[in-house]
Amino acid sequence: MSLMDKIKEKAKSVQKNIVLPEGSEPRTIEAAAKIAEQGIAHVILLGDEKEIEAANTKKVDLSGATIINPATSPKLDEYANMFYEMRKSKGITPEQAKETCKDTLYYAVMMIKNNDADGMVSGAIHSTGDTLRPALQVIKTKPGVPIVSSCFIMEHPDTKWGQDGVMVFADCAVNIDPTAEELAAIAIASADSAKALAGIDDPKIAMLSFSTKNSAKHEKVDKVVEATRLAKEMAPELNIDGELQADAALIEAVGQLKSPGSKVAGHANVLIFPDIQAGNIGYKLVQRLGGADAIGPVCQGLARPVNDLSRGCSVEDIVSVVAMTAVQAQSF
Numbered sequence: 001m002s003l004m005d006k007i008k009e010k011a012k013s014v015q016k017n018i019v020l021p022e023g024s025e026p027r028t029i030e031a032a033a034k035i036a037e038q039g040i041a042h043v044i045l046l047g048d049e050k051e052i053e054a055a056n057t058k059k060v061d062l063s064g065a066t067i068i069n070p071a072t073s074p075k076l077d078e079y080a081n082m083f084y085e086m087r088k089s090k091g092i093t094p095e096q097a098k099e100t101c102k103d104t105l106y107y108a109v110m111m112i113k114n115n116d117a118d119g120m121v122s123g124a125i126h127s128t129g130d131t132l133r134p135a136l137q138v139i140k141t142k143p144g145v146p147i148v149s150s151c152f153i154m155e156h157p158d159t160k161w162g163q164d165g166v167m168v169f170a171d172c173a174v175n176i177d178p179t180a181e182e183l184a185a186i187a188i189a190s191a192d193s194a195k196a197l198a199g200i201d202d203p204k205i206a207m208l209s210f211s212t213k214n215s216a217k218h219e220k221v222d223k224v225v226e227a228t229r230l231a232k233e234m235a236p237e238l239n240i241d242g243e244l245q246a247d248a249a250l251i252e253a254v255g256q257l258k259s260p261g262s263k264v265a266g267h268a269n270v271l272i273f274p275d276i277q278a279g280n281i282g283y284k285l286v287q288r289l290g291g292a293d294a295i296g297p298v299c300q301g302l303a304r305p306v307n308d309l310s311r312g313c314s315v316e317d318i319v320s321v322v323a324m325t326a327v328q329a330q331s332f
Ligand SMILES: CC(C)(COP(=O)(O)OP(=O)(O)OC[C@H]1O[C@@H](n2cnc3c(N)ncnc32)[C@H](O)[C@@H]1OP(=O)(O)O)[C@@H](O)C(=O)NCCC(=O)NCCS
Pocket: 127, 128, 129, 130, 132, 133, 136, 137, 141, 146, 147, 148, 149, 172, 173, 174, 175, 176, 280, 297
């Protein structure tokens, strides 16, 4: 059974309420029908009922999903008051709070905040910034977690990579140029995601760079070296090595040549990229040229599960991220 099949089975057994703010987006509509039909979660589509109907060009059966129009919802005033109380110190007025909560992305995070939904998936038409900003403002970070970051669960058809083809890549979507401290936090959060979501029993975390063990000297390398030191200090029980080039992280012979004796080099199953440029390009290359499934971006460190999509996602990608979100919701 593939990892995604296992995640879908788990999602079916927990039956969570997952809100999809892009209710009038055709792939989202198709995914909602599949999720309902397969019993993966109870889905809530947000948007104007007529617009949703018009966007349902394949005429899929949406009877298993709930449709809510934020602009006419009886909950709008309650959410607007909550939002105003939360954000008034930022200078927002009650009128602005009401307008903001009519936006499906804000309405969705208010549903989660008010325990009317267990998680949210969006991003088939919105950028990552627009998708995550409402969650960062309303849901916020889990206590004790310094930053929200993201990871992709990569499932490659060649089982020689990672654990049976499954690897975790981070941060490919949220933090643009993390500091050494932030990179260390991303590594530790990704180890947790590897165990909890990707089923990786023994995370081997490679802190990636264009240098392996001092083969190049540059401040960008220094950042990865410092992040590795901090991550090891913060989580001495984890197998972390860096700085490593991608070939040293993945290929045994190269790993042992460039970083002899390392437990991670040649066996990495969690790849931590030095910044979002490397991470975002890296995951898309492995997905598009390498033929891997890329599930995510899955957020790490938010107080409740909110997950993003790539605008290039397929219907099946949306189904997978909803299943992953339902599984995450189980532990909140
Ligand atoms: C995620 C992102 C949108 C946040 O940036 P932003 O909207 O400019 O955020 P701001 O700095 O105005 O912060 C907004 C709120 O989010 C919080 N926040 C921002 N980044 C955060 C993080 N990584 N972790 C936790 N909180 C964060 C801020 O503290 C702030 O909270 P407040 O309003 O309650 O004070 C930004 O980091 C971004 O654009 N990342 C890249 C996204 C992207 O383009 N990805 C590529 C494709 S996947």
